[in-house]
Amino acid sequence: MxxxxxxxxxxxxxxxxxxxxxxxxxxxxxxxxxxxxxxxxxxxxxxxxxxxxxxxxxxxxxxxxxxxxxxxxxxxxxWPSPPLWPAPPAERARARLLELKSDEVFFPHVIRLMGLPGAGTHPEAGPARAAIESYYGDMDRLLAARDHLAGDYSYADIAFFMAQFFAARMAVPMSSASWPHLAAWRLRIAQRQAVRRVIDAMIGFLRRENRPVPTYV
Ligand SMILES: N[C@@H](CCC(=O)N[C@@H](CS)C(=O)NCC(=O)O)C(=O)O
Missing domain, CATH: 3.40.30.10 (Glutaredoxin)
Incomplete structure (x- = not known):
């Protein structure tokens, strides 16, 4: 493959x-x-x-x-095993929706910041930044009662972990004071071997290019 x-x-x-x-x-x-x-x-x-x-x-x-x-x-x-979608249909549908929202609702705001010099610190960054922070609030509330976004660790977690990694690169920090459940989730996901392997390679590329690297990693 x-x-x-x-x-x-x-x-x-x-x-x-x-x-x-x-x-x-x-x-x-x-x-x-x-x-x-x-x-x-x-x-x-x-x-x-x-x-x-x-x-x-x-x-x-x-x-x-x-x-x-x-x-x-x-x-x-x-390759059904290990499963990365929950088995019950309603939970699976929720996980799929969260995966889609991460790509198509959250991430477009990050893309908007990529087009602004200074990203989240640019004077015109306000609306995208506010939308990103509001989404953090939604995910923090969701994670108050669970360890992962939808049932067990799933594609929804993978998608949003990567999307927020890029938001952090665009100078929209995720403070653990404002979003404690979300910040704790991020640390849990960042410790997974499969995740580490991929973000370490990406961090290596960013360092070689003299680009900022999100501090929590
Ligand atoms: N919805 C697509 C988005 C893919 C996408 O935006 N890929 C970017 C890189 S992350 C790309 O190839 N951009 C080059 C271009 O659009 O010309 C997916 O989930 O794969």
């Missing part, structure tokens, strides 16, 4: 973590990425497989798919 990703790809990191959690052997193919030119030029296999021209892309034999959430579904069907 081959996974195409980038050294700073939030969505690719989600898939890498899930594959490590399941003990799946894969070949990681990093596409060209540069802090100035970003994902240009595109890798020819990505252009051929994904009309959205984005990573992650997964190739497993004859199968060629893209999009981190679609890839999660394939990994779960093909």
């Amino acid at each position: 081959r996974l195409y990703s980038g050294p700073l790809s939030m969505f690719g990191a989600k898939v890498e973590i899930a594959a490590h959690e399941k003990g799946i052997a894969f070949d990681l193919q990093m596409v060209p990425f540069d802090m100035r030119t970003l994902y240009e030029p595109k890798h020819p296999d990505v252009l051929r497989i994904n009309p959205k021209r984005q990573v992650p892309v997964l190739v497993d034999g004859e199968l060629e798919i893209f999009d981190s959430t679609q890839i999660f579904e394939y990994l779960e069907d093909r």
Whole structure:
């Protein structure tokens, strides 16, 4: 199995973590990425497989798919153990919704900050920053009564762990005074071997590029 990703790809990191959690052997193919030119030029296999021209892309034999959430579904069907979705249908639906919200409700605010010099400290950062902090509040309330976002450790945790890692990079700190349950969850997830392996590689890349690294890691 081959996974195409980038050294700073939030969505690719989600898939890498899930594959490590399941003990799946894969070949990681990093596409060209540069802090100035970003994902240009595109890798020819990505252009051929994904009309959205984005990573992650997964190739497993004859199968060629893209999009981190679609890839999660394939990994779960093909390697059901250990499970990364809860079994009861309602809990599974809640976990899937949280995974989607992390990518499509929370993360767009982080992307907005990526476009502002100084990110969260830029004078125009206010609305995105407020939305990120409000989402932290929602997740903190959820985690007051449980250790993980939806049942046992799941794809929902993987997705939001990576999304908040990028929010922290964009100068929106998650204080343990304001969101104690969420901050404790983050430390728990950061200790997982599969997570550590992926974020350590990302931190190494950030350090080589002289970019700030979130302090809690
Ligand atoms: N919804 C997609 C988003 C993928 C995505 O935004 N990938 C970024 C890297 S993290 C990318 O390839 N960007 C390059 C581009 O859009 O040109 C997923 O979950 O995989």
